[in-house]
Amino acid sequence: xxxxxxxxxxxxxxxxxxxxxxxxxxxxxxxxxxxxxxxxxxxxxxxxxxxxxxxxxxxxxxxxxxxxxxxxxxxxxxxxxxxxxxxxxxxxxxxxxxxxxxxxxxxxxxxxxxxxxxxxxxxxxxxxxxxxxxxxxxxxxxxxxxxx
Numbered sequence: 638x639x640x641x642x643x644x645x646x647x648x649x650x651x652x653x654x655x656x657x658x659x660x661x662x663x664x665x666x667x668x669x670x671x672x673x674x675x676x677x678x679x680x681x682x683x684x685x686x687x688x689x690x691x692x693x694x695x696x697x698x699x700x701x702x703x704x705x706x707x708x709x710x711x712x713x714x715x716x717x718x719x720x721x722x723x724x725x726x727x728x729x730x731x732x733x734x735x736x737x738x739x740x741x742x743x744x745x746x747x748x749x750x751x752x753x754x755x756x757x758x759x760x761x762x763x764x765x766x767x768x769x770x771x772x773x774x775x776x777x778x779x780x781x782x783x784x785x
Contacts, residue, residue, distance in 0.1 A: 669749055677744050685737035686730075693733035694726045701725040 704710045705718045712718040 673748055674745070674750065677741070677748065681737065681741035681744065685734045685741070689733035689737045690730045691733070693736075694729035697725040697729035698722050 701710070701722050702718060705712050705721065710721060713720055
């Protein structure tokens with residue numbers, strides 16, 4: 638019985654911390670499975686590398702080597718074609734990985750995670766009184782001019 642009361646106290650204190658942080662809304666309190674989020678994150682990393690990053694990297698490296706071989710690009714006298722091919726590979730990997738971001742966002746949205754990024758503000762989408770009071774209280778504190 639004492640373990641039940643201790644557990645209820647821990648749950649109550651964690652709920653109070655969530656309310657104080659301004660991230661809790663009683664209406665939109667969606668419980669998202671963390672294992673599902675981790676699985677999708679791992680899947681996105683693997684798929685972005687194998688399906689977009691690696692092919693684009695290898696393709697850009699082959700094209701760069703072909704341009705050097707045909708004389709459209711000159712090779713470095715000291716290092717040869719290695720710096721240009723390495724740069725093309727790294728650039729292709731970065732562009733290929735970034736091109737997979739939209740697919741990953743759709744996967745996260747399918748399980749209920751809200752869109753992320755600078756254009757999406759993460760706040761309560763409801764106009765409940767508790768959330769409105771939290772927003773007003775944090776807005777007034779942040780609007781004070783700083784001394785520096």
